[in-house]
Amino acid sequence: DPSLIVKLDASRIDMEPGAQLIAEGRDGHEIIFTSILDDRYGVGGTYDTTGDGANAPGPGDWGGIHTTITSRLSIDHSIFAYGGGITRIEGTFAGFNVIEIHQSEARIAHSIFEFNGGGVGGQAPTHRFGRGFNRPALMFVRGAQPIIVDNIFRENTDKTINPTGLAAININANSLNHVLKYDYGRSTGRIDALPGYQQNHGPLVVGNRMGNNDINGMVVRGETLTTQGIWDDADIVHVLFDTITVPDMHTYGGLRLASSPTQSLVVKLESAPGRLAGFAATGDPLEINDRVG
Secondary structure (H helix, E strand, O other): OOOOEEEEOOOOEEOOOOOEEEEEOEOOEOEEEEEOOOOOOOEOOEOOOOOOOOOOOOOOOOOOEEOOOOOEEEEEOEEEEOOOOEEEEOOEEEEOOOEEEEOOEEEEEOOEEEOOOOOOOEOOOOOOOOOOOOOOEEEEEEOOOOEEEOOEEEOOOOOOOOOOOOEEEEEEHHHOEOOEOOOOOOOOOOOOOOOOOOOOEOOEEEOOEEEOOOEEEEEEEOOEOOOOEEEOOOOOOEEEOOEEEEOOOOOOOOEEEOOOOOOOOOEEEOOEOOEOOEEEEOOOOOOOOOOOO
8 A cells, every 4th residue: 555664673584486466645644664773754743763762763674575597576666774684584684685586577767766785795605595595786686687766875785795886776787678668558547658658678676766875886797698688778787797708609699789869878887906897708619601500
């Protein structure tokens, strides 16, 4: 319901395969996901939910929303604050990003992300007992093509684990694929879909505004492409710290960097000792000159 307030204390929302979570507010009646110590929001005559006086919230007070294969997440007109922290898992503790999208369907629109942490840390193994690894970010994406439109990312920072800091979005290169994807809108009420972009490939990342985050852009994790990659989200800076390898073409393949008639695609890169940022087109010569392979 619009105006719903959810306060969390070192906890998270863990979605099972096939589950669906809809949190869709309205303009001026946002759904709030924040720390239990956040006294900016409340009902029932008091905003001090814990009755502790002046204890202030901080980044990482709670974890986030973790989606998994075949689950579906729809977020609209919501506020996420003070998340990206460490929460309990089986026998230990692990960090979780505010939004984690693992081989699932997700739409995040018209929402505000502020004062969050990087979502990494804890004593758990990297795989987090089947939940997969993550990286410092507000939104971490693996094997998915989410719709991320008209959001605000501000005052999010965490350089305690990774010297490069927290990124607004962290996505693997193979998620930026060639499949057409447009905004299908809300799950409840008026559809409120972003018009146009019928020729968008892979994730749809449009209209987001960023300020005072460690990395005001979308970090693309380097890997070997196993599909055709198309980078056409010219409305956000692509940041690359690793190598993206483009191997032999089979049924389809390759990597295309595409600007639009009104925007230039911006890719910013940074290498470091033992870590080379860039693109490597590899392959083996074959016995037929015009053979695709």
